[in-house]
Amino acid sequence: MAQPQTIVNGMDDTPRGKLLSAAARLFRDQGFDRTTVRDIAREVGIQSGSLFHHFPSKEDILFAVMVEVIRFNTERLRMALAGKTDPVERLCGLIDAELRTIVGDTREAMSVLVYEWRCLTAEHQQQVLALRDVYEQLWMDVLEELRSSGQLQADAFITRRLITGMTSWSSNWFDAHGSLTIEQLTEIIRDRIIGESR
Amino acid sequence: MAQPQTIVNGMDDTPRGKLLSAAARLFRDQGFDRTTVRDIAREVGIQSGSLFHHFPSKEDILFAVMVEVIRFNTERLRMALAGKTDPVERLCGLIDAELRTIVGDTREAMSVLVYEWRCLTAEHQQQVLALRDVYEQLWMDVLEELRSSGQLQADAFITRRLITGMTSWSSNWFDAHGSLTIEQLTEIIRDRIIGESR
Amino acid sequence: MAQPQTIVNGMDDTPRGKLLSAAARLFRDQGFDRTTVRDIAREVGIQSGSLFHHFPSKEDILFAVMVEVIRFNTERLRMALAGKTDPVERLCGLIDAELRTIVGDTREAMSVLVYEWRCLTAEHQQQVLALRDVYEQLWMDVLEELRSSGQLQADAFITRRLITGMTSWSSNWFDAHGSLTIEQLTEIIRDRIIGESR
């Protein structure tokens, strides 16, 4: 089975890709507003003016980071579902994938997605939301499967939102080098959703 | 039983209080960095220079917002526990109180607490963390009670973090004027923690 | 013979006098521009707004300091000449008095007179210059006496300017607690003017 690349598509070894990676990390560490284009340029090894040959504005860099990370993570979600038919197994695939998204290789970019949302222009927010809908639909499909199979009684929308809270907040405390593994956390969250005995 | 005031202590009708309320809302809507001292001053109806008779710097306004909201919500947590002895009832009191904190009267300030954390100086971060510890200890005490009474098997720390995720994320979707009430959401979250049948 | 008071007339124990003393010291230590009215007020133990019951503006405080110090030091010059008839003795009296002005009790205010000159309004500069003319005339009279008696060959104006340079610069190096006394320095300067053998 295909593995997600360890680098976000579009955050590859090209100048543009290195720029986005650096920007994602800086935005995450310092916030969008506190990150100057000079910071980004220095990280990539060019002059600040040269950034604008790659992106028309600083906000477009933020937008590109968000687009790349959503696309990449949507693909990761798809791969996590591929070949699985059991709804619970599919749910675990999604939780595991989303946790990796949040605490793993794309954690900087994901954090940016949450924390720097309002720094996007309204138009770009719309475009990101459209991409996010695709991502969320994959979740909703699986949650509806679970309801159809009787393994989930609660409302699917509310359930998704509680899951989102649990996974997204993990960026604030989960330690990739601690004793709790992503697999274990996946099971713990699964049990909060469909119950332990079921 | 005493009810929490509907206005955060220190965000009252005094000039300082109105200033903090306005700042909290602006910080929440636009972010700390994108909010200018002139924005805040305009909202309060004074000149920007006059802000500095009340606070030595813009960052101190942010700090004051955070301190006030934590103090107020810690007190709200205490009142939610007052008079309750059953651990599950106490848990529901905490969830309900925290939800009101996040989607109710102090939602702007709470949002600021999460999203503008890094805008605080290191020293102020320490001071806020000390206040936060008091708040969190109230939670940990109740979760340990639940474990003692056998109503919670999962690790208390992890449990608290999952609850934090669920409650804090509600700021992004809960509609105070929607059909779902805080009481209902409290029950839903409670069931994710101690199970529905128990 | 009357002794000059150890406090400048007008910088006495009254509120106005204490204010001027404090201002003179602050202006000397920090410069006029870097001294805030709050600095002055704090030193005197009042609120900054209250300063303006004593002086119409900050610049007027500077002006008052300068006027007081010139008046006081002109009087000191007069007293140094009183009762002396020998031109050389009179010269030494002036040198000694001017040195005391510059390195002694009025050193702060004298320093202000030199360094903060351009902070005065043009009109106030004229008024101070008029007072300074009185002071300088006392010097010129004695220097002309020395020329009449053949003890000074050099031009009186140029001589006065060289003396002014030597005495005024002493504020930058003379140590009141060092081994060189004002009396000794007076003799050294006298010898630069009228020659040692004469």
Place this chain on the structure above:
Amino acid sequence: MAQPQTIVNGMDDTPRGKLLSAAARLFRDQGFDRTTVRDIAREVGIQSGSLFHHFPSKEDILFAVMVEVIRFNTERLRMALAGKTDPVERLCGLIDAELRTIVGDTREAMSVLVYEWRCLTAEHQQQVLALRDVYEQLWMDVLEELRSSGQLQADAFITRRLITGMTSWSSNWFDAHGSLTIEQLTEIIRDRIIGESR
């Protein structure tokens, strides 16, 4: 023999050099604190923000002015001594050079050095003092030569300070277009130091 350039090294025709020249004049005319970066920028014909491509802060401009003028004038002192062996001739060379420093081409910058000293940061003060030590050592060497040859009896340090006073004060009265020439003033000051008959 090499002549000192009529423009301070580093205050040449480059943007940086023109900026320093303009700043030196403005600082001298208005004082450092009363000179705004907008004043300097206007003088040079750029926007105020553009200043900060050349210097990290306004204070660094002041520092640069001082460093350039001391370096230049130290070199001028060296050239004044070059080829001269007679101590009196060397003394006259120094006096003449210092007078040209103070009333001639570098008078603005020299004035700034004296009057705006306290506007420097403590660290920059140290660095300027180190440069000043080199300058002063050239003076002290010649004064010691005069003592060795018996042409100066007075203490060398005190003598230097009296000379400093006389030369530096000349900025307040010497008129380059008046009837008194620098050469004449040099002789007058020389006579105050080593006596006319000697």
Place this chain on the structure above:
DNA sequence: AATGAATGAGCGTTCATTCAT
């Protein structure tokens, strides 16, 4: 006389963006 909150113009500095080279 004194207070102290408020003013408002102005400060030094930042920084995304432009553009001639």
Place this chain on the structure above:
DNA sequence: GATGAATGAACGCTCATTCAT
């Protein structure tokens, strides 16, 4: 594509001065 000097608007903050109390 890259440079780096320049722009210019905006920022947080200062402070002499005012004035109702």
